Amino acid sequence: MIEYRSVSKEFPDGTRAVDDFSLILPSHETTVFLGSSGCGKTTLLRMVNRMVDPTAGSVLIDDEDVAKSAPVELRRRIGYVMQNAGLLPHRTVARNIATVPLLTGASKAEARERALELMDVVGLDRSMADRYPSQLSGGQQQRVGVARALAPNPNILLMDEPFGAVDPIVRRELQREVIRLRERFGTTIVFVTHDVDEAFALGHRVVILERGGRVAQLGTPDEIMGDPANDFVASFIGADRADRELRLEETPDGTLVVDGRGRPLGRLDGTGAGR
Numbered sequence: 001m002i003e004y005r006s007v008s009k010e011f012p013d014g015t016r017a018v019d020d021f022s023l024i025l026p027s028h029e030t031t032v033f034l035g036s037s038g039c040g041k042t043t044l045l046r047m048v049n050r051m052v053d054p055t056a057g058s059v060l061i062d063d064e065d066v067a068k069s070a071p072v073e074l075r076r077r078i079g080y081v082m083q084n085a086g087l088l089p090h091r092t093v094a095r096n097i098a099t100v101p102l103l104t105g106a107s108k109a110e111a112r113e114r115a116l117e118l119m120d121v122v123g124l125d126r127s128m129a130d131r132y133p134s135q136l137s138g139g140q141q142q143r144v145g146v147a148r149a150l151a152p153n154p155n156i157l158l159m160d161e162p163f164g165a166v167d168p169i170v171r172r173e174l175q176r177e178v179i180r181l182r183e184r185f186g187t188t189i190v191f192v193t194h195d196v197d198e199a200f201a202l203g204h205r206v207v208i209l210e211r212g213g214r215v216a217q218l219g220t221p222d223e224i225m226g227d228p229a230n231d232f233v234a235s236f237i238g239a240d241r242a243d244r245e246l247r248l249e250e251t252p253d254g255t256l257v258v259d260g261r262g263r264p265l266g267r268l269d270g271t272g273a274g275r
């Protein structure tokens with residue numbers, strides 16, 4: 001269980017990114033922070049592994065204040081996946097995944113074996129183990145990022161817009177992968193996104209945030225969709241919905257993916273996707 005207790009964050013330049021935020025995130029569930037740019041999602045997420053320390057209040061994991069743990073220790077036991085994967089370019093896929101096991105004393109052989117197992121878990125072919133990140137597609141790099149985050153067997157996985165840079169088809173595959181992972185390992189996931197569909201696809205509970213980390217609504221996707229708390233929530237979850245609804249169209253050249261307004265996004269073989 002992760003608990004935010006009256007947490008605020010004011011940056012040195014006076015920006016108040018989070019203002020008196022309190023919330024309990026149950027174990028083994030996926031909680032999604034959803035909101036538009038600048039509402040404090042990333043700041044809240046980073047407080048869990050002390051990449052950001054609150055200026056007031058506290059964050060607790062299983063009733064223990066994270067301020068009592070050294071940041072390095074927290075970051076080794078809490079998985080963190082960010083946009084663009086953040087891989088080390090001069091290390092192979094296997095070495096990237098094995099980063100934490102190697103730091104915490106695994107032998108090279110053990111770490112490599114663990115990396116290969118995790119490649120299976122995230123759906124990457126083992127033949128890619130000795131490639132460098134630049135030799136992978138964006139979606140494959142994100143899978144490596146997820147595998148690396150899983151390497152220490154974390155109870156908690158923090159995911160900060162992890163699939164923001166991949167095309168809609170790969171994004172859906174990766175979302176399905178996240179659902180499989182949490183079912184398999186029971187991981188507590190905190191997921192940040194500004195994509196409404198992604199939030200509703202992944203979140204057991206979704207927290208819709210306004211500026212300053214103010215909670216506009218908290219609930220299951222069904223609760224929020226069925227009964228938006230106010231006009232802000234209604235317009236946020238309704239905005240451009242048609243843009244995001246994807247469907248498949250058969251054409252003489254193959255299967256085309258189009259959005260709700262009929263605009264082509266790409267082909268199912270992966271060519272030309274993305275906007």
Ligand SMILES: Nc1ncnc2c1ncn2[C@@H]1O[C@H](COP(=O)(O)OP(=O)(O)OP(=O)(O)O)[C@@H](O)[C@H]1O
Pocket residue numbers: 011012013015016017035036037038039040041042043044194
């Ligand atoms: N190091 C910093 N110094 C000053 N202000 C910051 C710093 N980091 C974030 N902020 C500000 O705090 C607010 C919240 O930022 P945060 O990154 O948490 O938002 P976000 O909801 O994750 O946005 P995005 O979706 O754009 O990443 C913003 O106004 C941002 O400019």
